[in-house]
Amino acid sequence: MRNTLIRDATIVTMNDQWDVIRGDVRITDDRIVGLGSCADDDGFVPGEIIEARGSVVLPGFVQTHVHLCQTLFRGRADDMELLDWLRTRIWPLEAAHDEQSVYVSALLGIGELIQSGTTTLLDMETVHHTDAAFRAMAESGIRAISGKVMMDRSGDDIPPALQERTDRSIADSVALLERWHGYDGGRLQYAFCPRFVVSCTEELLTAVRDLSDRHQVLVHTHASENRGEIELVERETGMRNVVYLDHIGLASPRLVLAHSIWLDDEERDIIRRKGVKVTHCPGSNLKLASGIAGVPGLLASGVQVGLGADGAPCNNNLDMFQEMRLTAMIHKVQHGPTAMDARTVLRMATMGGAEVLGLERQIGSVEVGKKADLVLLDLNKFHAYPSFDADIYSRVVYAAGRGDVDTVLIDGRIVMRGRIVATIDEAAVLRESDAAIGRLLGRLA
Numbered sequence: 523m524r525n526t527l528i529r530d531a532t533i534v535t536m537n538d539q540w541d542v543i544r545g546d547v548r549i550t551d552d553r554i555v556g557l558g559s560c561a562d563d564d565g566f567v568p569g570e571i572i573e574a575r576g577s578v579v580l581p582g583f584v585q586t587h588v589h590l591c592q593t594l595f596r597g598r599a600d601d602m603e604l605l606d607w608l609r610t611r612i613w614p615l616e617a618a619h620d621e622q623s624v625y626v627s628a629l630l631g632i633g634e635l636i637q638s639g640t641t642t643l644l645d646m647e648t649v650h651h652t653d654a655a656f657r658a659m660a661e662s663g664i665r666a667i668s669g670k671v672m673m674d675r676s677g678d679d680i681p682p683a684l685q686e687r688t689d690r691s692i693a694d695s696v697a698l699l700e701r702w703h704g705y706d707g708g709r710l711q712y713a714f715c716p717r718f719v720v721s722c723t724e725e726l727l728t729a730v731r732d733l734s735d736r737h738q739v740l741v742h743t744h745a746s747e748n749r750g751e752i753e754l755v756e757r758e759t760g761m762r763n764v765v766y767l768d769h770i771g772l773a774s775p776r777l778v779l780a781h782s783i784w785l786d787d788e789e790r791d792i793i794r795r796k797g798v799k800v801t802h803c804p805g806s807n808l809k810l811a812s813g814i815a816g817v818p819g820l821l822a823s824g825v826q827v828g829l830g831a832d833g834a835p836c837n838n839n840l841d842m843f844q845e846m847r848l849t850a851m852i853h854k855v856q857h858g859p860t861a862m863d864a865r866t867v868l869r870m871a872t873m874g875g876a877e878v879l880g881l882e883r884q885i886g887s888v889e890v891g892k893k894a895d896l897v898l899l900d901l902n903k904f905h906a907y908p909s910f911d912a913d914i915y916s917r918v919v920y921a922a923g924r925g926d927v928d929t930v931l932i933d934g935r936i937v938m939r940g941r942i943v944a945t946i947d948e949a950a951v952l953r954e955s956d957a958a959i960g961r962l963l964g965r966l967a
Contacts, residue, residue: 524551525567526934531574531898533557534914536581536872536887540865542914547579549894552707552933557890570936572929576902578914581887582641582665582895582930583842584875586801587742587780587830590655590668591616591624591648593631594959596834604748604810609679612835616648617681618965623958624651628658630955631840633946636664638841638924641895641932644778644801644830644879646671646715646742649684649691656702659710663937663945665895667740667879668702669713670695672730673721680721688726692733699737708884709933713740713778718747719755719763724770731772740776740880746789747781748812764789764798773798778878780830781806782820783813790816794823799878802870804848805839806832818853818861828878829870846871846919864915894934899926 528547535541535557548556548566556566592612599611619627624647635643645668647655652670659666672695673680674688695714703712714730716722734741745763746752752763759766765788767773775797782793782800793800802817820827829849831840850867854860876886885895899922901909906921930938937945 526570527568528572528574531579533579549934578899580897581872583639583871585640585643585830586828586875586878588643588645589833590628590631592833594627599835617683618962621651621654625654626954626958628655629951632662632664634840639897639927667711667713669715672716674726675721713742715742718744742778745779746784768792783815800827801830803830803832805837818857826877828875841924843923864919896931898929900928
């Protein structure tokens with residue numbers, strides 16, 4: 523039994539009552555067992571004490587759309603729109619990947635995520651070498667749901683290495699699920715990841731529908747990110763994205779749609795009625811000039827919406843603080859200054875993300891019985907003061923940054939302390955990432 527005490531912190535619980543508590547967090551193994559003022563005679567003997575006076579404890583951030591396999595491509599696809607970005611840069615680079623480059627790319631992304639306070643992510647890999655990404659997730663201690671990308675529709679703009687047979691795509695995905703789903707007590711889980719309707723046959727998508735139902739796992743895909751994408755889907759199917767996904771039976775509470783920018787009223791109604799989840803990626807959507815999703819309206823109608831950075835080549839960082847700040851600000855221009863307040867945004871980054879992933883009973887808030895996925899912020903700095911009678915949600919969303927993350931716990935294990943990630947050799951990963959991208963660019967020359 524492993525007991526850890528976080529002593530004398532300001533605890534932003536993100537529970538239903540929005541409680542902010544001054545006191546201790548007691549952890550036994552992977553669970554929170556006590557909060558606030560705890561009796562000294564209850565037999566709890568800490569093996570590890572984290573002195574947290576002056577620190578803020580938050581639930582770890584939950585990112586609901588990330589591509590770890592693309593972290594190596596940072597800065598290689600700037601200033602482009604989505605379809606050109608995919609066809610001319612991302613797909614060729616993904617096709618050049620080898621097992622070691624996927625592994626290093628995943629570690630590079632996970633290290634950045636942990637350093638900026640993310641403890642859980644929904645990830646989409648590429649066609650091949652997904653085992654290597656799962657190996658990186660297993661070793662790093664991150665909590666993740668991930669899957670190989672599925673794309674069985676042929677086309678001249680898709681590199682041969684990314685073109686799959688339908689049966690092979692399904693078989694490889696099921697093999698990965700059987701190998702990794704439930705790893706380390708459920709810290710790692712599997713999701714089926716058809717890339718988007720444009721790159722998937724109906725045979726593949728209906729098979730994913732049935733497999734998701736059989737195994738009770740998520741389906742993670744892109745939808746309605748770009749107007750050109752929607753035109754392609756309508757040309758192929760005669761329907762808009764979400765209407766088509768509903769038509770073939772994929773619309774359900776297990777479906778997570780990344781982006782969902784260009785929705786019409788019918789699609790919004792399908793998402794609401796069928797319990798489909800949405801992930802908002804403001805940094806990526808702005809950089810690719812894709813648009814701004816109607817998040818305030820989705821939230822008001824009861825749709826569960828999480829936040830994600832997407833990938834390093836369409837955002838250039840995986841920083842939840844940036845995504846929160848953008849989310850809080852971009853919607854105010856259209857909907858007014860009160861549209862996305864700091865509480866709402868911080869909830870999207872924590873409990874909202876947990877709800878999108880179906881993990882709300884495990885993570886997303888600091889409560890007794892939940893997993894000890896926690897972040898300690900040091901806000902005793904110029905940019906976060908004055909603190910006297912200050913709104914803590916405002917300080918976190920509008921003033922704090924990833925450099926303020928001091929300590930991170932996942933499953934009760936300290937994976938970062940004093941901004942040093944304990945589970946990843948940073949120097950080695952930085953060195954190997956340069957070698958890996960050089961190798962991939964050499965294959966494209």
